[in-house]
Structures are given as C-alpha cells and as structure tokens.
Amino acid sequence: AQSVAQPEDQVNVAEGNPLTVKCTYSVSGNPYLFWYVQYPNRGLQFLLKYITGDNLVKGSYGFEAEFNKSQTSFHLKKPSALVSDSALYFCAVREESGATNKLIFGTGTLLAVQP
C-alpha cells in the first residue's frame, strides 16, 4: 500500500533564509506526488506536483520540489522564506495501480518563519 512520511512536525526558519520541508514516500508502482498548503481555518490548497520528467518541479508562491527516485523523496524547497509562508504543509502520494486513485497524505509539517 502507498504511504508518505513527513519526518518533521515543525520547521523553523528565519525570513530570507532558504527552507526545506521533507517528504519520503513508499509505493509499488509509479508515484504521483503532490504538495499542499493549509492556512489556519482553511482548506488545503494545491502547490505543485510531480508526474514524470524533470525532477525539479516549480509551483505556486515561489515553491519548488525535488523528486529523488533513489531516495524515494520529494522535498519542498524555497530559496528565500517569507513570514507569510508560515502554514501547515502536506505531502501526498497517489499510486498508479488498478482502477483506484486513492490520494494518501502525510501527517503534515508546520512551517514557522520568524521575522
């Protein structure tokens, strides 16, 4: 069964510094990987996805993510953090198998950007 792990409950970074939010996955077939962001009392918003092709994926709000098949990772990155990036970030995976398209989420990582 597919699964995704976010090893850090919280990531703290100073404004202007680069940020990384980690995600590793486990699937038996081809993975489709997604990052979402959740602001307080809101639903989840899509940031970016990896389907195939270039391992570096660019998304909304200056975020990007690097797919690494050998390490089964899909870390979210941003070169320069903003205070407004502070939110809860979720990694998700969908496995290409059978007729189902279940979307499974990690436990989330709280990003706190200090001024």
Next chain:
Amino acid sequence: NAGVTQTPKFQVLKTGQSMTLQCAQDMNHNSMYWYRQDPGMGLRLIYYSASEGTTDKGEVPNGYNVSRLNKREFSLRLESAAPSQTSVYFCASSDLRWNTEAFFGQGTRLTVV
C-alpha cells in the same frame, strides 16, 4: 467559482446522535474523497469514490457511511456519533486520472460531546 462546497461548516452533536455531512463539486470531477484531520495525525482518508456508482473504504472507515448520490454529490453519514469522531472533516474532488491534483472544500468542524 464555487469549486467544492461543504455543509455545514460547524456542528455540535451529542453522543449517539446521527448526522450527514454534505459535499458538492461543480468541476465535473469523477472522483471524490472524505478525509478527517486530527492534530498530529494529518489527513486520513475515510472513504472515497473513484467514479459515480462506486465507493471504497479508506484508512479509517469505521463508524461512517457514504453515499455517492450523483456525479456532483458525495455525503458522509455518522449513524451514532462518538467523541472520537470529533474532528475537522474535508471533502475533496479530482479528475479520475492519477496525475491530477485534488481540490478541497473549506471543512466541517464537528464536535461530539
């Protein structure tokens, strides 16, 4: 653009009461999902419907039932609410293809006392 609409936004139930959470999408998506969000647990899949006429259990289906009423609507029913079902519930929808992202509603905050 409405996207995914959930009702109600807030609900307080007494233990043993029943209720139905409603979800509707206007994006002509085939697949719909119900998740619950709990602190430290992330989003856990309760039930999903890959396409109209089909439903499948997710990670935490016990205590819940679902109905895919038509292509637009996917409801979640709690027959006999328990305090352990206190959570924030999210409905989502997506195209059937594996490489498409899901779109989420704003959530229903449910408290069972």
